[in-house]
Amino acid sequence: MEIQIHQHFSTDDSNNNNNINNNNKKSNLEQTLVAATTHSVTANNSILMPPLDTKLLANKQGLHANNEANNINMDVDTADGEVSVLLANKNFHYDALSNPDQSFEADVNVDGNGGAKFVAGDEAKQLLSEQTHAQVTWLDSEQIDALDLTTLDIGNMFFNRVDSAEIIYQKKKKEIKMVGKYVMGDVLGEGSYGKVKEVLDSENLCRRAVKILTKRKLRRIPNGEQNVQREIQLLKHLQHKNVVALLDVLYNEEKQKMYMIMEYCVGGLQELVDSAPEKKLPLFQAHRYFCQLISGLEYLHGCRIIHKDIKPGNLLLSLDQILKISDFGVAEQLDLFAADDTCTTGQGSPAFQPPEIANGHESFSGTKVDIWSCGVTLYNICTGQYPFEGDNIYRLFENIGRGQWQAPDWLYKLDAQLAGLILGMLQAEPAKRYSIQQIRCDPWFISAPEEKGPPIPIPPLKHDVYRRSTVLPYLDAYHYETERDLEEVYFTEHDLNRELARQAAAAAAEIKAQQQQKQLAAANATGPSTSADASTSNSISKEKKSSSLKRRAKKLTSCISVKKLSNCRPS
Amino acid sequence: MFGCNPLDYDLKVELSRCFNGIGTVYLAQYLPNGQHIAVKKYRMDKASKEESILARDELLIMRQFSHPNIHTFHTSFVYGNELFQIAPLMCFGSCKDTIANCFRAGFPEIFVALIMRDVLSGLEYLHRRGYVHRSIRASHILLNQTKAVLAGFRECTSIVGHGERIASLHHLAPCSARSLNWLAPEVLEQNIIGYTEKSDIYSIGITCCELANGVEPFADAQPTFMFTEKVRGNVPTLLDRSTCPASEEMIEIVASTDSDSIRQAQQIYCQRVFSDEFHQFTEICMEKKPSSRWSALQLLSHSFFKQCRHTSILDQLQRFGLETKDYSQIRDESLVLCSDLSEMNVHSNDWSWDF
Numbered sequence: 048m049e050i051q052i053h054q055h056f057s058t059d060d061s062n063n064n065n066n067i068n069n070n071n072k073k074s075n076l077e078q079t080l081v082a083a084t085t086h087s088v089t090a091n092n093s094i095l096m097p098p099l100d101t102k103l104l105a106n107k108q109g110l111h112a113n114n115e116a117n118n119i120n121m122d123v124d125t126a127d128g129e130v131s132v133l134l135a136n137k138n139f140h141y142d143a144l145s146n147p148d149q150s151f152e153a154d155v156n157v158d159g160n161g162g163a164k165f166v167a168g169d170e171a172k173q174l175l176s177e178q179t180h181a182q183v184t185w186l187d188s189e190q191i192d193a194l195d196l197t198t199l200d201i202g203n204m205f206f207n208r209v210d211s212a213e214i215i216y217q218k219k220k221k222e223i224k225m226v227g228k229y230v231m232g233d234v235l236g237e238g239s240y241g242k243v244k245e246v247l248d249s250e251n252l253c254r255r256a257v258k259i260l261t262k263r264k265l266r267r268i269p270n271g272e273q274n275v276q277r278e279i280q281l282l283k284h285l286q287h288k289n290v291v292a293l294l295d296v297l298y299n300e301e302k303q304k305m306y307m308i309m310e311y312c313v314g315g316l317q318e319l320v321d322s323a324p325e326k327k328l329p330l331f332q333a334h335r336y337f338c339q340l341i342s343g344l345e346y347l348h349g350c351r352i353i354h355k356d357i358k359p360g361n362l363l364l365s366l367d368q369i370l371k372i373s374d375f376g377v378a379e380q381l382d383l384f385a386a387d388d389t390c391t392t393g394q395g396s397p398a399f400q401p402p403e404i405a406n407g408h409e410s411f412s413g414t415k416v417d418i419w420s421c422g423v424t425l426y427n428i429c430t431g432q433y434p435f436e437g438d439n440i441y442r443l444f445e446n447i448g449r450g451q452w453q454a455p456d457w458l459y460k461l462d463a464q465l466a467g468l469i470l471g472m473l474q475a476e477p478a479k480r481y482s483i484q485q486i487r488c489d490p491w492f493i494s495a496p497e498e499k500g501p502p503i504p505i506p507p508l509k510h511d512v513y514r515r516s517t518v519l520p521y522l523d524a525y526h527y528e529t530e531r532d533l534e535e536v537y538f539t540e541h542d543l544n545r546e547l548a549r550q551a552a553a554a555a556a557e558i559k560a561q562q563q564q565k566q567l568a569a570a571n572a573t574g575p576s577t578s579a580d581a582s583t584s585n586s587i588s589k590e591k592k593s594s595s596l597k598r599r600a601k602k603l604t605s606c607i608s609v610k611k612l613s614n615c616r617p618s
Numbered sequence: 619m620f621g622c623n624p625l626d627y628d629l630k631v632e633l634s635r636c637f638n639g640i641g642t643v644y645l646a647q648y649l650p651n652g653q654h655i656a657v658k659k660y661r662m663d664k665a666s667k668e669e670s671i672l673a674r675d676e677l678l679i680m681r682q683f684s685h686p687n688i689h690t691f692h693t694s695f696v697y698g699n700e701l702f703q704i705a706p707l708m709c710f711g712s713c714k715d716t717i718a719n720c721f722r723a724g725f726p727e728i729f730v731a732l733i734m735r736d737v738l739s740g741l742e743y744l745h746r747r748g749y750v751h752r753s754i755r756a757s758h759i760l761l762n763q764t765k766a767v768l769a770g771f772r773e774c775t776s777i778v779g780h781g782e783r784i785a786s787l788h789h790l791a792p793c794s795a796r797s798l799n800w801l802a803p804e805v806l807e808q809n810i811i812g813y814t815e816k817s818d819i820y821s822i823g824i825t826c827c828e829l830a831n832g833v834e835p836f837a838d839a840q841p842t843f844m845f846t847e848k849v850r851g852n853v854p855t856l857l858d859r860s861t862c863p864a865s866e867e868m869i870e871i872v873a874s875t876d877s878d879s880i881r882q883a884q885q886i887y888c889q890r891v892f893s894d895e896f897h898q899f900t901e902i903c904m905e906k907k908p909s910s911r912w913s914a915l916q917l918l919s920h921s922f923f924k925q926c927r928h929t930s931i932l933d934q935l936q937r938f939g940l941e942t943k944d945y946s947q948i949r950d951e952s953l954v955l956c957s958d959l960s961e962m963n964v965h966s967n968d969w970s971w972d973f
Contacts, residue, residue, distance in 0.1 A: 249842050366788035367788040505810060516809065522845065
């Protein structure tokens with residue numbers, strides 16, 4: 048995602064009421080945010096955009112300040128395909144670099160409205176007036192990433208009132224990007240190591256996912272590079288239906304990036320559970336996934352691999368609902384000549400750790416760690432709760448390590464056999480804990496629960512229930528470029544809000560109409576079937592429409608929320 | 619009836635190669651009874667693990683079928699590094715071979731109708747048994763004097779799993795890279811909707827175009843372009859007087875830059891007329907929405923096949939002067955030499971000098 052930040056300050060002779068744009072913005076991927084700040088008095092000129100090739104703002108005003116001295120701190124967060132851009136002016140101290148003896152200071156104070164007041168001395172005005180060209184900073188995603196590094200003084204961060212007409216969006220052009228033979232698509236998810244994007248193999252047209260790892264981000268994670276190397280080494284040799292397949296690894300030395308091409312998965316079990324009502328799956332569906340988890344785990348243990356981080360978030364689902372164990376970042380392969388499965392380190396997620404790790408044992412049985420995690424996972428997907436909880440990791444580990452867990456009565460009421468299996472897997476004593484063979488013989492494991500109602504469907508990605516290829520728009524742009532409007536399209540926040548309000552109203556009207564139609568259809572249920580068919584097909588098309596409207600409407604709320612503050616990370 | 623001794627099979631001439639060069643098809647005579655058959659030899663030492671599984675599964679799947687329009691094999695056995703598959707001889711080879719040998723600008727309509735009727739009845743049988751073929755194309759339709767049969771089951775899969783019918787398939791077949799041009803849009807899209815046996819019907823439509831035009835649609839296009847075209851609902855057409863494009867576009871279609879051959883092909887296309895039924899038939903097959911495509915059974919009753927009533931493949935072959943040679947006269951002498959040499963190579967490793 049390319050983001051172009053264009054910041055431009057102008058000062059006036061009168062009271063300098065400089066509105067610094069401090070956008071806290073999440074925009075959809077289709078758009079590039081062009082943020083522009085202008086003097087509030089001359090707000091209308093901010094819409095005038097510079098010719099893009101020169102990357103300079105055509106200066107319509109006489110007085111402009113160089114904004115080089117401003118620190119622009121921003122964070123791009125594309126976890127769910129949305130971008131939040133945070134612009135903060137560090138401290139408004141204009142260091143007149145070109146003219147050291149005439150340094151001026153600008154005082155910043157925040158007025159009652161939350162807007163910033165900017166007072167500059169007379170010299171400063173003179174200085175500023177000499178500068179005829181405002182500098183516009185254009186940033187692409189990598190530069191933004193780099194900016195992310197500069198630490199931000201949070202005390203000086205403030206939010207500003209900006210006229211909605213001053214925030215300018217640019218329609219994002221879908222430009223095709225290739226990595227090797229793979230065509231890049233949209234972001235599927237993001238982890239601490241980097242993004243996961245969808246890609247399309249341009250030779251055999253297979254959908255794939257790519258994990259993009261940047262050296263810079265890896266260095267920040269303890270053992271990051273080591274973990275990735277290990278994961279690649281392990282995954283290369285694994286081949287099982289229920290273990291995610293690593294198909295290719297590409298490197299870009301110049302960009303310091305690594306691309307891990309994996310099987311395409313529609314999402315994790317965690318997202319599926321989160322999307323379900325009451326955050327739990329019907330038992331038959333949970334059983335289906337659990338069986339696959341056990342067969343995947345059996346394969347891994349057979350390969351002397353201890354996963355150590357089994358949890359719903361690391362269990363992915365393919366298009367045909369096949370569970371894939373993923374994330375081997377903390378996995379360990381036992382030595383070929385090891386006497387038993389003794390491990391010494393555990394780096395998994397706290398809530399899924401067994402008592403022996405919670406109590407800080409120096410060595411423990413590796414396979415039994417995975418069994419415990421499977422037990423917690425099964426408990427979690429069946430009930431939507433965790434067997435152990437705690438306000439913080441110490442409390443949590445205290446609870447886990449306290450002693451033998453007892454299955455609550457309501458779990459026995461839900462399904463006594465299930466409670467028995469979970470209890471077997473959550474034995475505090477590793478020796479007493481079930482082995483995979485014992486799980487395979489468990490009555491609940493053997494007999495699938497009755498199918499009651501439909502399974503929880505895979506949650507939509509950006510409102511696309513069918514998970515269509517996100518690479519297609521890029522291919523369209525690439526192959527049919529002449530048909531597309533090549534002109535730059537700009538629109539302001541004001542336009543957007545108005546459009547959204549209009550659409551929201553239209554959507555509300557449609558929903559109303561739809562409800563009426565449903566009532567009518569219900570009334571006509573006894574009538575000829577053809578009319579009923581027609582009305583349902585009608586309502587389906589309307590549902591589709593309203594979902595697309597919803598997507599746009601969502602932006603409104605996302606504008607005021609900050610997804611993530613990267614600068615809060617410990618340095 | 620057919621034994622497992624490779625020495626009983628007298629290989630006469632190499633007919634074609636398949637499966638990324640792993641497989642070779644020979645015309646052979648079974649010496650004990652003098653019958654001419656086709657021998658398909660797989661060099662398993664060249665095959666990867668996945669490929670050997672595919673070769674095995676193909677035989678296992680083919681063994682389940684019994685239908686006059688589904689290719690069968692008599693027996694199979696392993697000898698040395700090679701997997702032998704003894705199959706009935708399809709004397710004209712695949713439709714692709716026949717096009718390349720005799721009908722450069724495509725088959726006449728009546729021929730396509732006769733072939734398609736056979737293929738569809740084979741396909742209807744497959745679908746009824748719960749299988750999706752996934753790689754229907756001219757090179758997988760074999761011809762002899764009397765009938766056309768459907769072959770190429772490496773990518774065939776069952777839509778029955780764990781005793782129940784799977785609602786839809788989602789993934790591309792392994793090694794499908796070479797049949798991409800024939801695949802239906804919903805197969806290529808690989809989304810949650812998935813695809814069913816109706817995707818084979820789309821491939822039938824593309825194959826019709828291939829048989830009639832003499833060249834596969836999207837032959838020269840980038841796979842990604844073919845993908846976007848199909849997703850947009852753009853479908854290839856039969857080339858005749860009503861649809862023949864200008865010569866600039868012909869370059870793309872014929873997949874050749876030789877101006878003479880383009881002009882020639884264009885001339886042929888512009889002179890012929892396909893019936894409305896044929897045009898309609900291919901359009902129905904290539905409907906973008908799988909549910910509006912007809913099933914194989916419905917297609918068999920399409921008026922396109924009316925013209926097949928009083929004729930047969932044999933009649934038409936005679937009309938076009940296609941005849942088969944006397945097999946016993948055919949012999950490629952170099953083949954014997956080749957096989958001797960290859961055997962020598964195999965054994966050369968065993969030699970050890972004794973001083």
